Amino acid sequence: MTSPASGAASSDADLPDYAPVPRSALGPALNDQGYYVGRVERNLYWVTDGVYQSAFLTTRDGVVLFDAPPSIGGNLRRAVEEIAAANGVPSTVTHLVYSHHAGHAGAASLFDRDVVRVGHEDTRRLLLRDDDPARPAPEITFTDRYTLEVGGERAELAWHGPNHSPDNIYIHFPGHDTLMLIDVVNAGWVPIYNLNLSEDVPGYMGAPATALSYPWTHFICGHLGRLATRDDVAVHQAYIADIEASAKEALATVDPVPSYMHYGQNASAGVKAHLDTVTGRAAAPIIAKYTGVLAAADIEITTTTTFAIIAVAAPRLRAQRTAPPLTRAHRDRASAGPVRA
Numbered sequence: 535m536t537s538p539a540s541g542a543a544s545s546d547a548d549l550p551d552y553a554p555v556p557r558s559a560l561g562p563a564l565n566d567q568g569y570y571v572g573r574v575e576r577n578l579y580w581v582t583d584g585v586y587q588s589a590f591l592t593t594r595d596g597v598v599l600f601d602a603p604p605s606i607g608g609n610l611r612r613a614v615e616e617i618a619a620a621n622g623v624p625s626t627v628t629h630l631v632y633s634h635h636a637g638h639a640g641a642a643s644l645f646d647r648d649v650v651r652v653g654h655e656d657t658r659r660l661l662l663r664d665d666d667p668a669r670p671a672p673e674i675t676f677t678d679r680y681t682l683e684v685g686g687e688r689a690e691l692a693w694h695g696p697n698h699s700p701d702n703i704y705i706h707f708p709g710h711d712t713l714m715l716i717d718v719v720n721a722g723w724v725p726i727y728n729l730n731l732s733e734d735v736p737g738y739m740g741a742p743a744t745a746l747s748y749p750w751t752h753f754i755c756g757h758l759g760r761l762a763t764r765d766d767v768a769v770h771q772a773y774i775a776d777i778e779a780s781a782k783e784a785l786a787t788v789d790p791v792p793s794y795m796h797y798g799q800n801a802s803a804g805v806k807a808h809l810d811t812v813t814g815r816a817a818a819p820i821i822a823k824y825t826g827v828l829a830a831a832d833i834e835i836t837t838t839t840t841f842a843i844i845a846v847a848a849p850r851l852r853a854q855r856t857a858p859p860l861t862r863a864h865r866d867r868a869s870a871g872p873v874r875a
């Protein structure tokens with residue numbers, strides 16, 4: 535995800551105050567260069583600048599890098615060189631794996647032309663479409679699964695359907711007890727705008743269950759300052775499930791008529807008033823419940839996330855009210871999608 539341009543506040547005094555960030559949301563301190571590199575397990579490492587995260591494996595045959603976020607940029611090379619030297623292995627980055635096509639590949643062009651780039655076939659398609667010299671397209675692509683083996687180490691790449699983006703993949707390190715899934719769960723924090731700017735909301739909402747179906751202890755989530763745990767993923771799931779339940783309740787109970795009556799012929803204003811009322815009603819108990827639990831639960835992001843879920847829930851609720859009951863086979867097909875974890 536990328537951060538939307540911030541609104542132009544005329545002075546600091548115009549900026550609202552928010553609840554303090556819980557200590558549990560923060561990660562280790564950054565060094566003087568502005569990054570932190572730490573061991574995940576054995577020769578798997580993660581790097582953060584407090585905003586973005588990436589990861590790398592050091593092997594006897596070179597380094598495999600997983601994402602090259604723009605804000606970490608040149609510090610990625612520093613981190614790789616520091617750790618490879620300490621481990622006595624080559625620091626040459628031989629492979630770069632893309633989690634998906636968007637911002638997390640923004641520093642990909644910093645690595646040699648002869649690095650082997652690996653990604654989902656849609657990552658290649660979308661990067662060719664974007665035609666951004668900073669993000670060269672992967673040459674090695676796959677449709678559902680790909681096993682990457684370098685220097686005796688292994689990463690299992692899998693696509694289980696669209697979520698944050700159409701091409702966002704699961705990267706499992708079976709020898710390192712770790713899963714990397716970017717832009718779905720923000721460890722200790724709520725998602726930013728509209729479920730981390732996700733393109734497929736039902737896919738995004740289902741992704742944590744797929745992540746939990748893998749065996750792992752460490753979770754590299756792509757953003758902010760620390761790694762995630764299975765508990766973090768469970769809290770995120772509870773937050774999203776609570777929003778969905780609250781959204782359904784608000785949709786079923788808020789009377790739209792006063793909004794439309796008030797604005798008369800201005801139907802757009804009526805829609806806005808109605809949906810703003812539903813969203814506010816749905817978000818209020820979530821903000822109360824999660825402030826102090828997840829960082830940023832009290833800011834408007836919870837409201838935009840609630841709205842994104844309402845936008846998906848509303849037609850589903852309408853369909854549930856009007857359609858004949860689905861058979862079990864239909865329901866499984868409708869909800870399971872292409873997930874094959």
Ligand SMILES: [Zn+2]
Nearest residue numbers: 535536717756
């Ligand atoms: Zn992101």
